[in-house]
Amino acid sequence: MEIRRFNKEGIERFSQFLDTLTTDHPESFPELLLSNEEFSDSVGSNTDILDLINLADKLEAAKVLDGVVNEAGMDSAERDAGFWTWIACYLFRKLCNKSSGKYKPGQRAKWVAEPTNYQRYYRHLLASNWLIYRAHTDDPERTRALLSGPVNTPGEIFEQIASRLELVRSPVIIGLTRLLYWDDEQKKKRKGSGGKGAGSSRRLADILNQYERTWDLFSMQVDELAEMLPSEFDKFM
Numbered sequence: 001m002e003i004r005r006f007n008k009e010g011i012e013r014f015s016q017f018l019d020t021l022t023t024d025h026p027e028s029f030p031e032l033l034l035s036n037e038e039f040s041d042s043v044g045s046n047t048d049i050l051d052l053i054n055l056a057d058k059l060e061a062a063k064v065l066d067g068v069v070n071e072a073g074m075d076s077a078e079r080d081a082g083f084w085t086w087i088a089c090y091l092f093r094k095l096c097n098k099s100s101g102k103y104k105p106g107q108r109a110k111w112v113a114e115p116t117n118y119q120r121y122y123r124h125l126l127a128s129n130w131l132i133y134r135a136h137t138d139d140p141e142r143t144r145a146l147l148s149g150p151v152n153t154p155g156e157i158f159e160q161i162a163s164r165l166e167l168v169r170s171p172v173i174i175g176l177t178r179l180l181y182w183d184d185e186q187k188k189k190r191k192g193s194g195g196k197g198a199g200s201s202r203r204l205a206d207i208l209n210q211y212e213r214t215w216d217l218f219s220m221q222v223d224e225l226a227e228m229l230p231s232e233f234d235k236f237m
Contacts, residue, residue: 005082010039058147062133084113084127156194198232
């Protein structure tokens, strides 16, 4: 099958399907919607690469998606709601959680991309990961604290940092999250990085909000910014 992008009608039809999943009469997955030319246009790549995508690792998945974008020559992928919504539809059955055999899609923003509204766009399970990866192609491993774990499980660090576009695009801020919260030896996030406790990613987001009123955080080096953090973060250093 060709990789495609939904037009307005395709996005609306997929949205209607999602809406039925919260009712007593959920529709079956709209398989034919994916290839129906009335609702979508080809972007020129094949879905074989999507069939092999590792959805258990956000960073690996983002690399594959970046390859799709590059192969298709999409200069405006960041703003292409139809493309990301079609990709989410294609991978829906692999990504969507189930309970008692029924799909539990959660917020529509996880599936239907809204690039003009970043308060919801960052919640899209695929576009958000790709956007972070794309901003750090010079050093993708910098994103590990955010882009670790399954695609359908954003995590606390992701939620706290990805909600602000200027933080997502900053090598300093993303590098700081890796320094603090990623364990290179264990290849996993450090214990205590989530939640509301001392030194957590939520505390980091609050402190960065305070600091940026006084300092130009984005012009600093990672180590320089790390030294400014309160002692509650020492356990992660």
